Amino acid sequence: MTKEEREWYANPYLRMLVSPMRRDLMSGRVLPRDFLLRFTILNIPGSRASTFSSLMVAPDLIEHRRYKSQAGRVGHYIECNKAVIEMSEQRQYWRKIPSKNAQFNIPYFQARTGHLLRLRVLQELELLAQHLQPRPRAAGESPVMRRLTRAEFNNIKETGVIPFEKAIAVIVVPPVNMNPKTKQRPIPADSSLPPQEDDRPIPEKPLPPLCTLLPTVKDDPLVDVPTTPQYLPPAKVPLYHGLAAFPSRAQRAALHKALNRILSIERTARWREHGRPEGTVEGEEGRKQEDPWARGDKKGSHAYIIFSSADTVLRADTVPLAIALWRLRLWEGDGWDNKSKNTSAGGWKIILPKRLPS
Template identity: 40%
Template structure:
């Protein structure tokens, strides 16, 4: 060892001026989507009179070359316009059509299109967006010592946060329950014996943990929307149409909404009331924003709060007379920010993200408008209220995914029991806006 160290030090000094050698590239090339689609030949004839000899002796016969008639799906359409591609290919990448953008902008259609899973509380198959997935994880050693060392696993929620911020637990097994607080409270032990050990338990604060993760998912979706709009603002690309994704209601519009009880905005999917956070009475400072996945303590110290949301019908002027009267009126959920987000640090983070979206919208609108001086009728030039309106249509879907924000808000509404009809059996409400 004494003879190796001097030589090793000299070797290190001689290579100190050289750059670091990276055996692998830092950025991996993105794999191109592979398509198995090919044009299928016309339907062959299996009549013996159509062939002068045996069908097996014909070249390209459907018996020996049966794979030539196998049908494959084409590549899914993309949000942005694809680059130049070889026109001779059978499957050329394409952008979504206006109808497909409209389907993507519908949050309730996307919720109904999610994969079906069986609920252990009702034994019914429902879309996974209406359910909560629970998986079993090993209990910490402190819990094992407290319970005499017996093997134990704890059921925890999985898949509630966005994949960008956390990874899902691929345990190979899990159960699904209704996205409802009352169902989590009444979960019996025998309900989840099929996926976990007999010692599986629910944590005492699972109910609060799920509620916090659902609120955090809303903040994450708003942040992703803000990042996409800011990217379009800095790069000068993806302006899309002139439709606004998020704006604040004026005070006149807010007073009209409270007086009439109807939503004055078309293509709106949510109205969110988030007032700015006041300073603390003792420290004279505002709390800092927090997006921690751990439940904060100030959520438990809340008083009696109004409902998380209420449904507002659209104004009669926007209702089409051509539609039959048997269809229910289209309604827009109005979310109370204090009830939906009782934690002050989380509400501060959400309010800051909403301001980022408004700044990006103003910059994009100024760059998109041909005559910026003729904006006297712009609603934002008048005094604004603390109510934010979220829009989603075929034009806004090209600029940002506001439908995912509406889905996250609706899941929070369902968890508080406002999206279900809880009678003898727990079933979804017949009304879906």
């Protein structure tokens, strides 16, 4: 590909828009597949006491094909939005499914879908780490991920601007605290099976929004910049809050571990290419001595920034990770309507039909 083609390929939103088109079961509209959620009818075998099997509506093809076999099954698509699932049951849209005897358990379907969407993020991080290991070149010039310093993160919180042109996402994931009773940290969990117990603590204060879209350039009323809203929206970067996006402590611990693994690979690649970074501080009697440790505002924060450009795709593709995070945002209802709680979210407005399409 040419450099211009690689720039297009490195854009997660263009990649989502060119995904195969599928028809939404509820609205009858044709949308890109990445904005929809696929579900199928599974045959649940009976227990020993009962020889009869049952049919159940379950999410399908959410995990990566490397971790989950994608056997040929008849599937249907619906908007990737948790609130639409409840509305679909009220309006009886599921009667259009050929298997009318299938059971539809809304709490199970929502919990299972949310778990798999978060698991897909962890899977994309693991695949990204595998692709990065054999490609240590240009790690310093074209990093795919790094940790923001405390000064950089504080500047983002104060100004509301992410001043990085090639950034496609920022994830804020602090390390998971120890359990006050057991004095142990949770074991990272990245299994497709649902957790054995609910380890989500009751928050003492309201959680931040799952995602906030922040511009890359601060609006300056003194500068006249031509805008073309009919063609392109203003460039914004999603900032994901790990506490809201991954409420499960075990999954959040797995997310923190996967992010730090990629940082370790990037650090090793830079050392192999350029050597250990040099830094000097004032030592005894005014002499200069090497200081390998960052201090003060130069220390790393809990924010991880992900890049994607024509240069980074030559090392590894971070777009699938950005798409997995965006689909989680869509599932939680953010990004479909401008009337969402996050007024800076924006997105595509979905108008549901009042009756079934003919």
